Amino acid sequence: MKRVILPITILVVASTLLYTSCSKAVKGRTDDIPALSPSNNDLNAGTWKTILLSKPNQFDVAAPVATNSPGYVGELNEIKGLQQNLSDDQKNSISYWSAGCVLRWNEILRELVAKHNLPPYQNEDGSYPLPNAANPFSYPEFPFSNPPYAARAYAYISAAQYDALVAAWHYKKVYNRAAPYKFDPSIKTLVPTSDLPSYPSEDAVVAGVMAEMMKLFFPTEVAYIEQRAAEATKSRMMAGANVRSEIAAGEALGRAVAQAFAARGRTDNTGKAVGTQADWSKLEMDCIAKGEKPWLSLETPIRPPMLPFYGKVKAFLFDSATCVALRPGPPPATGSDLMKKETEEIYQFVKNPSREQIRIVHYWADGAGTYTPPGHWNAIAAEDFIPRNYSEIRWARNLALLNMALMDAAIVCWETKYYYFNPRPSQMNPAIKTITGIPNFPAYISGHSTFSGAAAEVLGYMIPERSAAYQSLAQEASVSRMYGGIHYRSDCEAGLVTGKKVGLFAVSRARTDGAD
Amino acid sequence: MRIISKGKLPASLIILLCILSFKQLQAQTDIDAIMMAKRNICVGPAYSYSSWTNYWEGTYKRDNRNLGRVSTQMFAVMGNYGITNNLNVLFSVPYVKTKASEGTMRGMEGFQDLSLWLKWRALKIKMDKGTFSLFGITGLSVPLSNYVADYLPLSIGLHNKSLSARVMADYQTGKFFVTGSGTYTRRSNVSVDRTSYYTTDAHLTNQVEMPDVASANFRTGLRSKYLIAEVVLANMTTLGGFDIRRNDMPFPSNKMIATTAGVNMKYTVEKVRGLELTAGANQVIAGRNVGRALTVNGGVFYIIDFSYKTKKVISNTQAL
Numbered sequence: 001m002k003r004v005i006l007p008i009t010i011l012v013v014a015s016t017l018l019y020t021s022c023s024k025a026v027k028g029r030t031d032d033i034p035a036l037s038p039s040n041n042d043l044n045a046g047t048w049k050t051i052l053l054s055k056p057n058q059f060d061v062a063a064p065v066a067t068n069s070p071g072y073v074g075e076l077n078e079i080k081g082l083q084q085n086l087s088d089d090q091k092n093s094i095s096y097w098s099a100g101c102v103l104r105w106n107e108i109l110r111e112l113v114a115k116h117n118l119p120p121y122q123n124e125d126g127s128y129p130l131p132n133a134a135n136p137f138s139y140p141e142f143p144f145s146n147p148p149y150a151a152r153a154y155a156y157i158s159a160a161q162y163d164a165l166v167a168a169w170h171y172k173k174v175y176n177r178a179a180p181y182k183f184d185p186s187i188k189t190l191v192p193t194s195d196l197p198s199y200p201s202e203d204a205v206v207a208g209v210m211a212e213m214m215k216l217f218f219p220t221e222v223a224y225i226e227q228r229a230a231e232a233t234k235s236r237m238m239a240g241a242n243v244r245s246e247i248a249a250g251e252a253l254g255r256a257v258a259q260a261f262a263a264r265g266r267t268d269n270t271g272k273a274v275g276t277q278a279d280w281s282k283l284e285m286d287c288i289a290k291g292e293k294p295w296l297s298l299e300t301p302i303r304p305p306m307l308p309f310y311g312k313v314k315a316f317l318f319d320s321a322t323c324v325a326l327r328p329g330p331p332p333a334t335g336s337d338l339m340k341k342e343t344e345e346i347y348q349f350v351k352n353p354s355r356e357q358i359r360i361v362h363y364w365a366d367g368a369g370t371y372t373p374p375g376h377w378n379a380i381a382a383e384d385f386i387p388r389n390y391s392e393i394r395w396a397r398n399l400a401l402l403n404m405a406l407m408d409a410a411i412v413c414w415e416t417k418y419y420y421f422n423p424r425p426s427q428m429n430p431a432i433k434t435i436t437g438i439p440n441f442p443a444y445i446s447g448h449s450t451f452s453g454a455a456a457e458v459l460g461y462m463i464p465e466r467s468a469a470y471q472s473l474a475q476e477a478s479v480s481r482m483y484g485g486i487h488y489r490s491d492c493e494a495g496l497v498t499g500k501k502v503g504l505f506a507v508s509r510a511r512t513d514g515a516d
Numbered sequence: 517m518r519i520i521s522k523g524k525l526p527a528s529l530i531i532l533l534c535i536l537s538f539k540q541l542q543a544q545t546d547i548d549a550i551m552m553a554k555r556n557i558c559v560g561p562a563y564s565y566s567s568w569t570n571y572w573e574g575t576y577k578r579d580n581r582n583l584g585r586v587s588t589q590m591f592a593v594m595g596n597y598g599i600t601n602n603l604n605v606l607f608s609v610p611y612v613k614t615k616a617s618e619g620t621m622r623g624m625e626g627f628q629d630l631s632l633w634l635k636w637r638a639l640k641i642k643m644d645k646g647t648f649s650l651f652g653i654t655g656l657s658v659p660l661s662n663y664v665a666d667y668l669p670l671s672i673g674l675h676n677k678s679l680s681a682r683v684m685a686d687y688q689t690g691k692f693f694v695t696g697s698g699t700y701t702r703r704s705n706v707s708v709d710r711t712s713y714y715t716t717d718a719h720l721t722n723q724v725e726m727p728d729v730a731s732a733n734f735r736t737g738l739r740s741k742y743l744i745a746e747v748v749l750a751n752m753t754t755l756g757g758f759d760i761r762r763n764d765m766p767f768p769s770n771k772m773i774a775t776t777a778g779v780n781m782k783y784t785v786e787k788v789r790g791l792e793l794t795a796g797a798n799q800v801i802a803g804r805n806v807g808r809a810l811t812v813n814g815g816v817f818y819i820i821d822f823s824y825k826t827k828k829v830i831s832n833t834q835a836l
Binding site: 298 | 710
């Protein structure tokens with residue numbers, strides 16, 4: 001028996017060690033960041049230039065009750081009651097949301113984009129079903145949040161948050177109601193204290209915007225986001241930072257502003273972006289008529305092109321004539337020597353890629369199931385904003401400018417793609433095997449390059465000391481599409497230049513919006 | 517057929533082997549009950565070809581015409597050294613190459629993971645009618661190159677390190693044997709090239725938490741001095757992980773389950789001392805988030821005797 005006991009003991013011990021050795025739990029980069037404590041409250045932000053609102057007080061916010069009224073005292077007692085027995089989950093919730101509501105909602109939005117960014121699976125007959133906003137829960141769920149769709153969602157939601165916060169800051173200054181902990185020292189403050197007036201609550205404004213915007217952009221997530229919004233606003237009460245009426249006023253304001261943006265969104269031409277079979281055939285015929293080889297879907301079964309009329313969506317930063325004027329000149333003719341040369345260059349890239357080239361391709365791929373390239377630039381921006389201790393309204397303003405530039409970059413890029421209808425490298429030379437999924441729309445100009453050119457310009461203006469770094473990130477994002485085998489050099493270079501031009505519209509707005 | 521007839525196999529097994537007819541190699545491995553004798557090394561090249569056109573996206577079985585047939589070839593050098601008659605060390609160095617027959621996606625290739633196993637026959641009891649053996653086996657694997665993990669189904673591996681612990685029992689009576697084992701594999705987290713990914717929620721990190729793996733293996737057949745023929749039923753199940761969503765790409769930390777059924781044979785060439793030929797095939801018969809792969813493999817091994825007492829080549833089956 002001894003001979004049995006020894007090995008079994010060793011195996012049991014070894015297995016136990018295996019199982020219990022270091023925990024494998026992975027932390028996200030922003031899981032444990034400290035509470036936001038703005039270095040400047042931007043008290044005058046109520047005067048900053050709004051995007052869609054005609055004036056900051058376009059929507060009324062009623063005056064708060066007096067702080068010596070029984071109603072207010074009752075609200076203070078509610079906070080004290082909440083603070084009696086905070087569970088660990090509640091403390092975690094306070095800590096999570098204290099990092100900044102604009103940041104957290106931006107992260108949640110990126111998560112929703114990734115969750116819904118899946119191309120529909122084909123029908124039995126080889127056709128593809130379309131997501132239907134009128135029936136969002138049936139497969140394929142609405143939306144398919146591909147890059148143009150995502151760019152628009154990020155832009156609308158960020159812009160609505162910004163306008164709603166400008167309105168909130170306007171009323172904060174008008175009513176000048178101090179935070180609950182300034183009235184009652186027995187209220188614990190579980191987030192950094194602030195001199196910023198607390199009526200209406202900025203956290204509730206942003207939560208209200210997000211919840212309301214879900215109805216348009218992510219209808220299957222309304223219930224989930226309402227629950228997160230309730231959690232976000234409750235965390236502010238539990239933290240001693242807002243009383244219930246400040247939350248209610250903020251949420252109502254956020255929802256009202258969001259409804260104005262949603263109304264714009266319903267009439268911005270996105271509904272016509274898909275087109276019909278006849279429209280798609282016409283794009284092909286028009287290209288052939290110009291003497292060029294038209295783009296073909298490389299998917300099997302052939303998938304209709306992604307949002308071919310997204311180029312007609314109403315931009316935030318310029319009018320439709322400007323959008324057309326921003327379209328770059330044509331790519332090399334498909335029959336030209338230059339096109340042959342550019343195709344050969346891509347073939348050489350994918351023939352024997354280095355590990356570093358593959359890393360770059362995959363770092364920037366941001367394809368199906370991800371938060372898309374606009375989401376990637378939101379992540380880059382957010383992680384650079386965190387240490388800068390911006391006020392919530394400056395966070396919102398910066399993300400609104402970035403995301404309006406990204407959406408408008410998508411519009412110009414898509415307008416250009418379907419105007420030229422240029423084939424992908426693998427269509428020109430089937431020996432070109434790609435290192436990432438091949439997007440289902442024409443090549444010229446590169447979406448990644450256009451997005452990145454725009455983002456680098458906007459972020460470089462906001463954080464000048466990082467300007468060179470953003471330019472080199474944009475360069476890398478752009479060239480990643482050549483390394484990946486899915487874009488020619490012309491697509492990438494013209495994309496970066498065009499994106500930069502779009503970005504400059506956002507920069508010029510930033511210079512005059514009153515924030516700098 | 518000559519090879520098989522020498523082993524005097526039952527007709528049914530001969531037919532089965534003929535139908536599958538795969539020249540494959542499996543020498544004594546970390547998952548069978550065969551030991552190399554002290555100071556003998558068995559070493560040689562091995563090859564396998566695995567391919568599928570159908571896979572399980574979660575529990576939904578489908579094909580993908582943008583991939584066509586996904587194939588994986590493995591070229592490996594494998595070996596087994598007898599430290600003592602009851603303690604063997606085994607290694608494998610594989611080079612892997614993947615390909616998709618349709619669509620535009622490029623295959624990958626490179627050195628995959630070095631695996632090392634320590635196989636200990638802890639117990640060997642002669643009984644009335646046969647012999648019962650109990651084994652304790654531990655293994656580790658380490659990536660041999662900086663290959664890409666996050667490129668499924670065309671990545672050459674998952675790029676995690678792993679530690680395994682296995683308990684295996686074997687019973688042989690006459691030429692008939694039965695072997696069963698259970699394995700727990702602890703897998704390290706892996707790094708991917710992107711900085712964010714979505715599983716069932718968003719992750720803002722390039723680190724991926726890899727679920728551990730439990731596997732079970734059952735094999736039975738005939739084992740004689742010159743021929744081993746067996747059928748194998750195996751299952752591997754990740755302890756955690758998530759399903760591939762509809763029409764999404766797979767991910768290293770997916771929940772993966774595969775049940776395979778297969779056959780193996782090993783023939784020791786009588787006339788060339790120390791030469792062994794192996795062949796095998798297996799089919800994934802049920803799975804989740806894996807390809808429904810058919811794998812065939814083969815190998816040629818040579819046994820060298822380093823013991824100074826005896827110069828002669830010893831068949832690895834000596835210790836049975």
